[in-house]
Amino acid sequence: MFIILLTLCIFSSLIILYHRQKPLESIFQEDEAEVVTAEQRGEELENEIVDFLSQLPGQFVLYKNFYIPLPQNKWTEIDVLMIHEKGIFVFESKNYTGDIYGTIHDSHWTKSFSETFDQRFYSPVRQNATHIRALTALIGSVKPIYSVIVFGRDAAVHVDPMPADDIYICKITQLVFLYDVLQALPSQISVYALQTQLDPWQLTTEETKLEHVKNIKRTYGNKAIS
Template identity: 30%
Template sequence: MILFITLLIGAVLLTSPAVKGSIGEGEVRHYLRKLDTEKYKIFHDTLLPSRNGGTTQIDHIVVSRAGIFVIETKNYKGWIFGNERSRQWTQTIYRRKQKFNNPLHQNYGHIKAIEHILGEQKNIPYYNVVVFGSRAVIKGVEVNSPNTYVVSIKQLLLLIENHKEMIISDFHMKGIGLRLQSKELTYKGASKEHKGRVRKEQEQKKEQVNKGICPKCGGQIVDRTSKKNGSTFKGCSNFPKCRFNV
């Protein structure tokens, strides 16, 4: 009986988003350890202040001579479909479909937080990288923007190492690393505060949508029709300036 309960608790924990996220980040961390530490400065699970006075938690940052790789990890399984412009992507497991927020958009906010800390240095390229774990198949994800990538975990090292541009000097690279270290929030309770703030923001966003208000620009949530298939959906009245949809 005790063994059964232990196994049951373990199964529940393994399916929780927090635990699945930690497993995915650990898998990516294992791969990033293979990078030459003389050529790359690597940060994991970094909590930084954001532009709006809040905080942002970044899975992985790799500072290189070619620029800064900002990496968002998704430990999902099944087929992954999406478009870099759409608000939500789709995870398909057999016939079951599950929507999730566009991770490229989420990671763009991480890049802006780093830019805020380092200042507007135009010569630094930023690479928006979303990595899916070994259980996922990137079946149909459309990405056309420069320096934007959606890859499997086995493609990650090759992606980073193939960028051989010498844009940032060794001295500048070390300076960036020290700046990020100095701004990292490591005090006791920082992570708990961040998670509480994220939950509150999500609740406020949901409340605005329920009231028919676009949480992105303040416009109205109205019925819209897809040009692709004629289906109806809820979206912002300020389209195309605002592409928020429910």
């Protein structure tokens, strides 16, 4: 009789333990399903930029994740490129969270998550300057070219929004300023001519993309932030 009672107690305990643990397992499963990688966040912001630009007036063509060759068999990637009849716009997107601090002159900027946790990252202004130099080498000195640094909705950006006449820094929700910029500019770019030059470079292979990622890791190591 004692053995039967002991068995029933153990069985009951296991049932209670199972029901207590089950919701916890469900929570873990939900958390894992909702995890979003840095690459996915970056892709989301790039797509949001493209969606916005697609609604702008005028004649233009858009390129996303556009690879340009550099010396020594290296490549650089432009997140979003817009060839517009009013000018060339090179977009560098950063879908970061936290407070963003930096200036046009700093080599590195800071992401601040709390009073005790900061993270440095390479200046997106300098990063985009590299893209623009590579683009200029590819298509020639076509003017005007504008550098546009775009942060996601979850960032608090403590940076001068227009540090130079050809550099703009904003959040995705502030991209509407482009309507005013385009309205103020004359039509001065041959979109078709530049598209003819750039279209062949869209055939970048997966091998090229992987080599580009390897070059970033070799250059910046674990400090690289896309």
